[in-house]
Each structure stands twice: as structure tokens, then as C-alpha cells.
Amino acid sequence: MPKWLTKDAPENDVIVSSRMRLARNLSDVPFPTKIKKPEDIEKVHDCAKQSILKSPEFTYSRLSDMDALGKRALIERHIISSELSRKQDSGLIKSSDESISVMIMEEDHYRLQSLVAGFSPNKAYSDVDLLDKMLSDGVSYAYDERLGFLTSCPTNAGTGLRASVMMHLPALTASRGIERISSMISKVGMTVRGAYGEGSAASGSFYQISNQVTLGVTEQEIIKRLTTTVKTVMDYERNTRKQMHKNLGIVLEDKIWRAIGVLKNARRMGYNEAQKLISDVALGVALGIVPKITSSELYSVMMDSRPAIIAEQKGKMTPQQRDIIRANMIRKVFNN
Amino acid sequence: MPKWLTKDAPENDVIVSSRMRLARNLSDVPFPTKIKKPEDIEKVHDCAKQSILKSPEFTYSRLSDMDALGKRALIERHIISSELSRKQDSGLIKSSDESISVMIMEEDHYRLQSLVAGFSPNKAYSDVDLLDKMLSDGVSYAYDERLGFLTSCPTNAGTGLRASVMMHLPALTASRGIERISSMISKVGMTVRGAYGEGSAASGSFYQISNQVTLGVTEQEIIKRLTTTVKTVMDYERNTRKQMHKNLGIVLEDKIWRAIGVLKNARRMGYNEAQKLISDVALGVALGIVPKITSSELYSVMMDSRPAIIAEQKGKMTPQQRDIIRANMIRKVFNN
Numbered sequence: 001m002p003k004w005l006t007k008d009a010p011e012n013d014v015i016v017s018s019r020m021r022l023a024r025n026l027s028d029v030p031f032p033t034k035i036k037k038p039e040d041i042e043k044v045h046d047c048a049k050q051s052i053l054k055s056p057e058f059t060y061s062r063l064s065d066m067d068a069l070g071k072r073a074l075i076e077r078h079i080i081s082s083e084l085s086r087k088q089d090s091g092l093i094k095s096s097d098e099s100i101s102v103m104i105m106e107e108d109h110y111r112l113q114s115l116v117a118g119f120s121p122n123k124a125y126s127d128v129d130l131l132d133k134m135l136s137d138g139v140s141y142a143y144d145e146r147l148g149f150l151t152s153c154p155t156n157a158g159t160g161l162r163a164s165v166m167m168h169l170p171a172l173t174a175s176r177g178i179e180r181i182s183s184m185i186s187k188v189g190m191t192v193r194g195a196y197g198e199g200s201a202a203s204g205s206f207y208q209i210s211n212q213v214t215l216g217v218t219e220q221e222i223i224k225r226l227t228t229t230v231k232t233v234m235d236y237e238r239n240t241r242k243q244m245h246k247n248l249g250i251v252l253e254d255k256i257w258r259a260i261g262v263l264k265n266a267r268r269m270g271y272n273e274a275q276k277l278i279s280d281v282a283l284g285v286a287l288g289i290v291p292k293i294t295s296s297e298l299y300s301v302m303m304d305s306r307p308a309i310i311a312e313q314k315g316k317m318t319p320q321q322r323d324i325i326r327a328n329m330i331r332k333v334f335n336n
Numbered sequence: 337m338p339k340w341l342t343k344d345a346p347e348n349d350v351i352v353s354s355r356m357r358l359a360r361n362l363s364d365v366p367f368p369t370k371i372k373k374p375e376d377i378e379k380v381h382d383c384a385k386q387s388i389l390k391s392p393e394f395t396y397s398r399l400s401d402m403d404a405l406g407k408r409a410l411i412e413r414h415i416i417s418s419e420l421s422r423k424q425d426s427g428l429i430k431s432s433d434e435s436i437s438v439m440i441m442e443e444d445h446y447r448l449q450s451l452v453a454g455f456s457p458n459k460a461y462s463d464v465d466l467l468d469k470m471l472s473d474g475v476s477y478a479y480d481e482r483l484g485f486l487t488s489c490p491t492n493a494g495t496g497l498r499a500s501v502m503m504h505l506p507a508l509t510a511s512r513g514i515e516r517i518s519s520m521i522s523k524v525g526m527t528v529r530g531a532y533g534e535g536s537a538a539s540g541s542f543y544q545i546s547n548q549v550t551l552g553v554t555e556q557e558i559i560k561r562l563t564t565t566v567k568t569v570m571d572y573e574r575n576t577r578k579q580m581h582k583n584l585g586i587v588l589e590d591k592i593w594r595a596i597g598v599l600k601n602a603r604r605m606g607y608n609e610a611q612k613l614i615s616d617v618a619l620g621v622a623l624g625i626v627p628k629i630t631s632s633e634l635y636s637v638m639m640d641s642r643p644a645i646i647a648e649q650k651g652k653m654t655p656q657q658r659d660i661i662r663a664n665m666i667r668k669v670f671n672n
Contacts, residue, residue, distance in 0.1 A: 254603035265597030
């Protein structure tokens with residue numbers, strides 16, 4: 001289980017995690033798209049190292065020193081972007097539980113991030129804010145009195161804050177409520193997208209809701225709007241779940257129990273199937289149909305069963321071998 | 337579990353049951369197709385009752401006194417034919433465990449039957465022979481010195497014996513070996529047909545192999561030929577299973593364990609699915625993949641999960657309710 005994913009996070013029947021990301025750049029070094037001089041690049045790295053590595057819970061690595069698998073696993077855990085992994089001069093600072101991290105030399109000099117289990121936007125913000133203070137103590141940020149923080153891409157300027165919540169919305173997915181939500185959400189400057197499965201709504205019914213606007217609003221306003229939006233979606237999802245259970249009754253229960261049966265017994269399993277079945281079980285847990293396992297434990301198995309995360313723990317292997325190891329890992333969890 | 341289906345029947349990894357059926361008619365009463373007078377019909381019933389009901393393990397019933405459900409359940413257990421159930425003047429004598437029975441006024445005056453678990457054609461024959469002796473003691477059979485026993489349909493004349501074995505052939509079904517077997521079998525005067533599922537090869541891979549020729553051969557010759565044929569098919573099936581396991585490995589094991597997972601957890605299940613999944617598990621038991629359950633127990637659950645047999649035990653219900661009861665029953669068996 002990822003260490004940041006606690007067993008009894010708030011609202012974890014619907015919400016996997018809350019995440020904050022701040023875009024920051026140094027004032028006296030060209031932005032990553034323009035940067036040329038090696039000493040400038042080193043300066044970007046050094047400033048972050050000097051400010052943040054004071055605290056012993058953080059470690060620094062250069063992406064170019066990591067193997068492809070390690071990078072892929074970090075992407076799967078949503079700690080780094082694939083853009084960062086592709087860059088020659090990029091770096092990463094992260095806390096031991098990976099709840100706090102800094103991507104160095106991605107689109108901006110720094111992308112500060114915090115990740116908290118369940119619905120905790122305020123905790124996530126205070127974590128990233130603390131990190132921001134640590135870093136800003138030693139450096140001078142690119143900042144404009146009128147615009148706020150300056151960023152490579154204007155859509156991130158202003159607060160530089162991207163606040164997001166990962167939600168599990170199986171009932172809204174099944175009832176096609178997601179489409180209605182999507183348009184409602186965009187009206188308040190928010191956006192929803194599939195959290196896993198390469199951009200699509202994906203098999204596991206996981207979605208990321210985040211703010212689209214970073215400029216002309218305060219951090220607190222962004223968090224407040226996100227909170228309101230997420231609460232609305234959460235209520236909508238919970239009501240739809242209850243309605244679904246009421247309407248489908250044993251048809252739904254059968255589907256959920258069969259998912260458990262397969263998870264407990266399969267000898268090989270692809271990631272997409274695992275995601276789908278675990279999503280079914282998570283719905284069952286939320287509806288009180290399935291006892292003895294928590295939503296967070298389910299989210300955790302799902303994360304642990306992603307391809308590169310398995311390979312990171314068990315070594316290089318063929319996709320067929322990985323499907324066997326995934327099934328073994330899942331079977332162990334579900335039979336306990 | 338049907339009482340005749342013992343836990344450790346011979347060759348029960350491939351063979352469900354052995355069955356013998358003798359066609360007999362009285363000499364001094366017209367055959368069922370021609371019979372008119374009520375007193376003749378009563379005579380057919382009375383002769384059987386007087387000879388066989390001497391033994392207290394037998395009971396007699398008139399089909400017209402049974403409800404539709406009871407008749408349907410007897411058909412599903414292969415104790416009566418649907419032809420017998422449709423006839424106005426038909427009757428049934430059966431032993432308490434249903435291993436020995438007489439259909440009265442089906443196509444012939446009497447169809448004497450015995451049913452034994454596993455591969456036991458000799459035991460099945462000695463049982464039906466004993467029944468034949470009980471009946472023939474009190475009556476005079478329609479018999480021709482040259483032709484042997486006379487029957488309504490000439491294909492049954494001579495010995496009047498239909499000897500059959502019900503086999504579970506999942507590997508030959510999957511590998512399409514059944515078609516080859518079918519033509520091989522017909523060359524030696526035998527026939528193979530799907531045992532369940534209304535004439536087709538059916539979902540559960542169960543087949544009945546029986547003699548086609550009853551005339552011009554002795555009973556012992558029929559049984560000997562059946563034995564040889566069944567042993568050939570049995571070896572073929574066993575080798576194909578081993579080959580399949582060797583070739584497919586974990587792909588096959590995964591399929592079998594998933595079947596167990598669904599059987600242990602589903603909340604509703606149709607008969608066809610149950611048959612298919614139990615067939616998969618039976619293959620797993622035979623290959624040593626699945627422990628703690630015997631082939632005979634699996635055959636028994638399959639029989640117990642047939643529609644009218646469930647309804648007979650639990651009362652009238654909708655197909656939806658039956659699917660729930662079936663799943664509950666199967667779940668209980670597989671979780672023990």
C-alpha cells in the first residue's frame with residue numbers, strides 16, 4: 001500500500017485522494033523552454049536541493065539516472081508526468097512516502113505537489129504551501145504584481161495552483177451521469193477527466209476533477225470552488241449508487257460477488273480487468289454489500305497492480321508473467 | 337445428491353453413470369400403439385405391480401396423478417421419458433433410490449431400467465436382469481424364437497437392450513475430438529449424443545454413448561462392445577486432458593479457478609452457466625488442479641441444479657427466483 005493512502009481517509013467511499021500542485025519558476029533563469037546554459041539548469045536543481053533537502057525526509061534524484069521501469073512506476077503512481085520522464089535535464093525531490101514532491105525542470109522550473117488520501121483539500125494545500133515556503137525562502141520567484149506567479153504556459157499563471165480530487169464514480173459512469181456532470185463542472189471553471197486508462201473514461205470509473213482557471217482567483221477561492229463541486233458530485237454519486245442498488249437489487253449484488261470470486265481465484269489477470277473488478281467491489285463496499293475490506297485497501301490494490309509498479313517490485317518480465325504475478329498478488333489480498 | 341450417485345464410483349473422472357434399459361411386452365395384450373380396452377391397460381399395470389411391488393423398496397404411481405413439476409423433475413433425472421409423461425395411461429414403478437425403475441405403457445408395455453454410478457455396466461445389467469426375472473415370473477412376454485423379444489419399434493427387438501454410459505468429455509469437446517469419435521463409434525454400432533441440453537452437444541460436455549443394434553447379438557455382446565468403446569473414448573479423453581493441460585498450462589488453470597470463484601460467489605445463475613462452470617471444475621478435479629471435491633459431488637450438484645429438480649424441492653417459482661435459489665444452493669456446496 002502506498003504509505004500516504006491511509007485506511008480510513010475522509011469520504012473514501014467516493015474519493016481516493018486530494019492533490020495540489022503549484023507551478024513556480026525562478027526569476028533570474030530562463031524558463032525551461034528557453035533555458036540553454038548548463039549552469040542555469042544546475043542552478044534550478046541546486047536551489048531546490050539547498051532549500052528542501054535540509055529536511056531529511058526528502059531525497060533528490062536525476063531522472064537521467066533512473067531506469068525506464070522506475071520512471072514508468074513513478075508515472076503510474078502519479079508522482080511524475082511522462083513529460084518529466086522524457087526530459088534530459090529533469091529531476092525529482094520527494095518525501096519518503098511520496099506524499100510531497102517537486103518535479104524539477106518539467107514545463108516549469110518547479111512543480112510542487114502534495115497528495116493526501118481521501119477528501120482533504122485543505123490538508124493537501126497546507127502541505128504544498130509549506131513546501132512552497134521552504135523553497136521560496138532561498139530563491140526569488142518569477143512574479144508579477146498584477147498577474148501573480150509567471151509560468152511557461154499562461155494557463156498556469158496567477159496562483160499557479162492546480163487543485164484536484166480523484167473520485168471513484170461507478171454509479172455515475174454506469175448511468176451516464178458523467179456526461180451531465182462534465183458540462184455542469186465546466187461552467188464553474190472545473191474540468192473532469194478519466195484518471196486512469198490513457199485519457200478515456202476508463203474501465204475503473206476513476207476521474208480527476210480539477211480547476212481550469214488559475215488566474216484572477218485566490219488559492220482559497222480555487223479550493224472552495226473545488227470543494228463545492230466535489231461535494232455536489234459526491235452526493236450525486238452516492239444517491240445514484242443507492243438508486244442503482246434499489247433498482248437492480250440482486251443483479252447488482254451478483255455482479256459484485258462475481259467480481260470478488262474472480263479476484264479471489266484467477267491465476268492471471270490483465271490490469272484493465274483488475275481495475276474493472278476492483279471498481280465493482282469498491283461499489284459493493286460503499287453499499288455495504290461487501291464486508292471486511294475498506295475502500296482505501298481496494299484503491300491500494302488497484303494502484304499496486306499497475307504494470308510498472310509490479311515490475312518495479314518483481315523485476316523485468318513479460319506481460320504474461322506480469323498477469324500471473326498480478327493475479328497472485330490480488331488473490332493474496334482478497335483471501336485475507 | 338441422488339442416492340444412487342456414490343462418492344467414489346469407478347472411473348468417475350470421465351464417467352457419470354452406466355444405464356441399462358430392457359424393452360418388454362406382454363404376449364396376450366396389444367402393444368401400446370394398438371391397445372384400446374381399459375381392462376387391457378389395467379392388466380399391463382397390474383402384472384407389473386403384482387410381480388415387482390412384492391419387494392417393499394418399490395413404489396408405484398400413475399403418471400396422471402402426478403403434477404407437471406414432479407413429472408418434469410423425473411425427466412430431468414432421466415428416470416422417465418417425456419413421452420411417458422405425456423401419456424394418459426402410463427405408470428411408473430421405482431425403487432426408493434431411483435436406481436431401478438419400470439416405465440409402464442411408454443412405447444412398450446414395459447421399459448425396465450437400472451442406473452449405477454460410474455462405469456459399472458455389469459452391475460447395471462445384473463440389476464436390470466434381476467428386475468426382468470421378477471417381472472417375467474408372473475407374466476408371459478411377447479417373444480419369438482427367431483427374433484427374440486418383440487417390441488413396438490423393430491429397432492428395439494431382439495434383446496430389447498439399450499445399454500448406455502454417460503460420459504463427461506470436456507477435453508474432447510474443446511478439441512473437437514467428439515466429431516471424430518462420433519464417426520468411429522457409429523462404425524461399431526454405437527451412437528453418441530449430448531446428454532443434456534436438448535439434443536445438442538450442450539454446454540456441460542456430457543454425452544451418452546449407447547448401442548444402436550439390439551437384434552442379432554446377445555446381451556453380453558452388447559455390453560462387451562459398449563465396454564470396449566467406452567474404454568477407448570475414456571483413454572482418448574484422458575490423454576487429451578493431459579495434453580490440454582500441458583499445452584495451455586496456467587491458461588487452463590485460470591479458467592478452472594475462475595469457474596470456482598464464480599460458483600462460490602454468484603447470487604444468481606442460470607442452468608446452462610452452472611453446467612458449463614461445473615464442467616470446468618470437474619476437469620480441474622480430474623487433472624488434480626482442484627482439491628477437496630470429487631467428480632461425483634460435482635455431477636450431483638449439476639443434477640440438483642436442473643430447473644424442475646429445484647422447483648420440486650422449493651416449490652413453484654419464477655425463473656428469476658430459481659436462478660437465485662440455484663446460486664444459493666451451489667454456493668453452499670462449493671463453500672463447504
